[in-house]
Amino acid sequence: GAVVSQHPSRVICKSGTSVKIECRSLDFQATTMFWYRQFPKQSLMLMATSNEGSKATYEQGVEKDKFLINHASLTLSTLTVTSAHPEDSSFYICSAISWRSYNEQFFGPGTRLTVL
């Protein structure tokens, strides 16, 4: 149980285009999901907290208009990178909280974004 999926696993896009990444909790309802960014051999950097039915809360320094987050249902949150540029290339990871597991975060497998 407590499986989180991400789609796509890899995406390559041209500079200036927008890319959407989906995060789904497959076997539980997640009222809260998180989006992280990770550079090679570095730690996870929290970008935003996504709550179902409300606006996401962004961490300081994260551009809200660049990284659009929508938590449309209890099992789906999406991250859209708008007008992507090469500096947005990174590994993006989502996680979801299962209240049944005492707020433990379950992580998705990540999405590698490459912007050409």
Add this chain to the structure above:
Amino acid sequence: AQTVTQSQPEMSVQEAETVTLSCTYDTSESDYYLFWYKQPPSRQMILVIRQEAYKQQNATENRFSVNFQKAAKSFSLKISDSQLGDAAMYFCAYRREYGNKLVFGAGTILRVKS
């Protein structure tokens, strides 16, 4: 604000040997949770072990155990009988008792030699 420090960027261990990864943290709270996560080359984050601060007993999960020193704010991970599959990046993380955000350390790359 809470901080988590992992002072060992890289560690190596011989297969079947024991290795200890260090983690210290800073908090003014008395109740919280501490975690060790493993991130193998696949980059899937895997929970290794969890420790509740109010528990004095150190958590253990098979070959993985922790040395939790609350007064010293230290939370080290011991891996016994190291296996090749243990090679990964390990992250120490902190969470407030009633919070849901994780604060991660910088990570330690563990290499296992055969």
